[in-house]
Amino acid sequence: MTKDVIALTPKMPDTRSLLAGLHAGGPELNVTATDDGAVIQLCTAAGRPLVSVEAPLLVHIPGEAERLLGSSMGVPETPFWWTEARASTAVPEAEPLAGSVCGRLTMLLGGTTWPPGAAHTARVAVPDDSTHDERTPASPGAPDDDPTGTTPSALPIVDVLTGSTAVVLADRPLVPLTAWLSDILRATAGSNRALHLVTPAHVRLTLPLRTALAGAPNRWVIQNPAGGYYDGLSGAQLTWQDGTFAPSGTAVADTFRAATTPPGERQLTVSFRTVHAADSDLVLGRALEAAWRHLTGAPPAGWGTAEPVNLPWSPRQLTDLARNRAPAPTHLIAIGTPDRPAVATHRVTRTTAGVAQDTTLTLGYATPAEVPLDVLESLAATLVDEHALTTMLTTLRHARADLTLPARLEAPPVPLSFTLGPPDVRAVGLTHARRPPLTTKPRQLGAPGHPALHYPLGDGTDPEAWAALQNLTSHLKNHPGATRST
Known part of the structure; x- marks a missing residue:
């Protein structure tokens, strides 16, 4: 699963501020670039991805940060720069490392960080894994028994990759159709795979992402608080089998039936x-x-x-x-x-x-x-x-x-x-x-x-x-x- 930390700054993150942010883990970490330089990754000495930092985006639209992140945080006046850091939960130090990357950006450039309280500027020590064997990552044709247990370093933008399915685990109140997810959708379609987005039950989707996931073979998969999984759009109970999420009978999860919409809307x-x-x-x-x-x-x-x-x-x-x-x-x-x-x-x-x-x-x-x-x-x-x-x-x-x-x-x-x-x-x-x-x-x-x-x-x-x-x-x-x- 990934944890997202977002820096909203009134000034553009330049080379100096980005280098200061990327130094949050010290000189021992490696820096690589993917997607033609659009994404910078902090990795361990053995190459395990820790934090992915996307290219800063200049946002001109008033209310866009509040729409996607909530209205409880102070947002710089438009236009402002949106810099998103995505931390892998496969390494415990990755989430505070992402917080330090974004905290250093806002310290130098002003602005704020989401989620509130995630930002800091301390150096995060990451254990040296250069001499340790890592778990074998998921790879095409080699399905995993547990979709929440493997982070494939061969394809770091997804959490699990099998011959038929790319699985992305996300946990934020509202998941939008980001450029990252758009790229995954294109890549999975090009390789004849499905994208299965797995979230806790409290998560909501924006309409563009809901539209993108509505067509087969893609799915929005919910981790049922009562155990198991169900489809977030239909409520059908799901199981992980043969490297993908598939319906297990015709039953609809009880959690899915709960009414949440205000009566007049x-x-x-x-x-x-x-x-x-x-x-x-x-x-x-x-x-x-x-x-x-x-x-x-x-x-x-x-x-x-x-x-x-x-x-x-x-x-x-x-x-x-x-x-x-x-x-x-x-x-x-x-x-x-x-x-x-x-x-x-x-x-x-x-x-x-x-x-x-x-x-x-x-x-x-x-x-x-x-x-x-x-x-x-x-x-x-x-x-x-x-x-x-x-x-x-x-x-x-x-x-x-x-x-x-x-x-x-x-x-x-x-x-x-x-x-x-x-x-x-x-x-x-x-x-x-x-x-x-x-x-x-x-x-x-x-x-x-x-x-x-x-x-x-x-x-x-x-x-x-x-x-x-x-x-x-x-x-x-x-x-x-x-x-x-x-």
Whole structure:
């Protein structure tokens, strides 16, 4: 398991301050660099990783540190530098060593350290292990019997590595989708492995990380206080077998069933796709900004490729990044201001039809009365008229307004509306698309010659809206053209 210590400083950690921090263990420790120098590691004489220090990140977004670390700590005014040190618990001295690294940075540069009380400036003596044999690390094709017992020095960014699974053990109140975890997700996908994130039951995830772990074969694994493990998203009880976590029957852990969400809190989610021709003048992110303004009255506060989100909102810079990465897809995160909780994941891909942008925007509300149900149709009309909308689904669910996810059972989302853009209406046929098996007729949007259709499905309180959505999608798929083609 790793323990994270984070230094937030108003000044950039320069070479002098970083060297002072890395000297926290004395000259006996070795210093290595990974990820093209983006991560510096303090290691024992035998090469066992102790502390990994990531490249400092300049954060411009007010409230981002409080969102991820809590509001009880004093944070420097933006912009500030975020330097994260990750200590391995395989060596007892590693955690105080990380605290000394960050404590020395804040002593020289000002600022504060998270968690409170972790920082100090004392030298940490690490026993010499150069003459001792270490445990054989986990390696591909050599599974471990105990997923919490081995730290593979061959791949120090994960805690356990088997032929099928990379296991990361984490223990902090809120785990975000950091650049480190993003890199692990890419690496595991490239090697046909799963990422299993193992945490205690009190840990919560941010929505971007929850989204990243939602698809098989990745998992969020909870160490059950009552013993054993369970899936943090489904509650299914798990066992460690054949080098991975797998379901053990159909039972759901009792701890997972405990209710934790305040009764009035809601999450509104708007998921939509736009497709534009691949033009040199195309600016990406404008549909996302339009939806954000429509629902909050303001644009997103910031964007980035991981958390913490560090860059001020800029569709132009977002476009430049996506172009530099093309034809590979680009995954982005956007966040709102502290007074209006909102998080979006945004994916840009090249398709045969052009440039597709898939956006999932989620907003948190303290009470049901705050949810702007009355603007969803006008939002759909704006995206149809100005941003080449192809589809949009809106849902509402009873969940935490701060947009974090606990390892507990939460109510599923309930559909509010579905919008079919002009290209799909044309493919289905306007006559067929206007006659779904629903009690409420669709609303026609957009230009009369190339209309879109907006289908209201309910107010978010009736679970039967899922049946209505299923009937609608089945109706749209079974259009006359589809029948003729088969």
